Amino acid sequence: MNYTLHQLQIFLKISEKESITKASEELHLTQPAVSIQLKNFQDQFPIPLTEVIGRKLYITDFGKEIAIAAQKIVDEVNQISYKTKAYQGHLSGVLKISVVSTGKYIIPYFLSDFMKQHEGVDLVLDVTNKQQVINSLEKNNVDFSLVSVLPKHLQIEKTKLMENQLYLVGNTSEKFTNKKYQKSIFSELPLIYREPGSGTRHTMETYIDKNDLPVRKKMELTSNEAVKQAVIAGLGYSIMPLIGIRNDLEAGRLQIIPVQGFPIKSIWNLIWLKNKKFSLVAEAFLKYVEEQKDEIIKDKFNLFNP
Structure with a gap:
């Protein structure tokens, strides 16, 4: 067999992502280049490493075994590099x-x-x-x-x-002129949630439950960026960490709605x-x-x- 370290690394990324497109993006290679290396690697085995069902790529059981072995080889090669640098005092x-x-x-x-x-x-x-x-x-x-x-x-x-500070935020299409709003404002604003398992959602729900707030759940989305874009688009409001919205506040895409008891701190x-x-x-x-x-x-x- 004449497979290369480069082919092992490419196959590992394909195994991880189960997608040539995603693998090529992470490896900063073109899709044709990744496909060619996968074919060259596959040609050295009599048993399929991958299979395509519909338009989805899957790693076969044999392919998964090869991926485990490939990972061990790549790890050992990396160890050679690390040991060399360690002997050089790095x-x-x-x-x-x-x-x-x-x-x-x-x-x-x-x-x-x-x-x-x-x-x-x-x-x-x-x-x-x-x-x-x-x-x-x-x-x-x-x-x-x-x-x-x-x-x-x-x-x-x-x-x-x-410190992590979370605020109630919305886009800038509506004016909130009060210096401080009562918590009852939550009954008027449709809220956008993060998905279950999110730390932001946990903090948000803990605050809502602790204060027995009436809320209108509008939707839930699977990333902070998705929530932010939905709020900017005017689909609702959300409780978001300040650290993730600073640029949008400065650019006037979002505004903090001043509510009694905020910011929530963790x-x-x-x-x-x-x-x-x-x-x-x-x-x-x-x-x-x-x-x-x-x-x-x-x-x-x-x-x-x-």
Whole structure:
């Protein structure tokens, strides 16, 4: 067999995404290039690696076994690179972090300088909903997770990153002239929710239940960006983290509706499993965050006050 490391990496991405289109996007390759490499890789096996049913690509059972073996090969090759850099005195390895979707607005600022300082470190950053973030942490698939709602069923340790503020927001087509509205305003405004499992939705529902608010649920959407665009389009209102809407407030696409008891406040925490044995990379990143977080917050997040 004469398969290449490049073919293994492409097949792994196709296996992960179950889509040539999505794999090509993530690999920054054209679809024809990915298809050709998949065909060349397939030609070396007498058993199909993939099958297409309708217009959907599936990985066969044999293909899944090959993907597992391919991952081990790629990991071993990466280890050679990391060990070489380590012998040269460079910090090297993989840093794995899972982040709830709204956390994508803050985690890059805590990673940027660290990654620049340590070019031998590779980053795997998974941005998804709260449930998937906790699942990856529970399975010990990541070093850290970034959440605003702490899991109750796991033994964890944490370091506080920064405060998370949530406001009631709408587009700018309607004027809200009162200095402060009563909570009863919720009975008049159709609300757009995040999907079940979202940390933002959990915080939103906890506040609504605690205050026994009458609400009009308009719809639910599966990402913070989708909710934001729906609010901008005038489909309803929502309770959203300030960190994700700063640019839209400054540009006049959204407005904060001043309501008694707002903002709702929670804390962004970087968490990890209790008694976890850190790699040198994970240990260095945690040390960096704890030493630099105050300066990062002051420099990157104190420029906007609603």
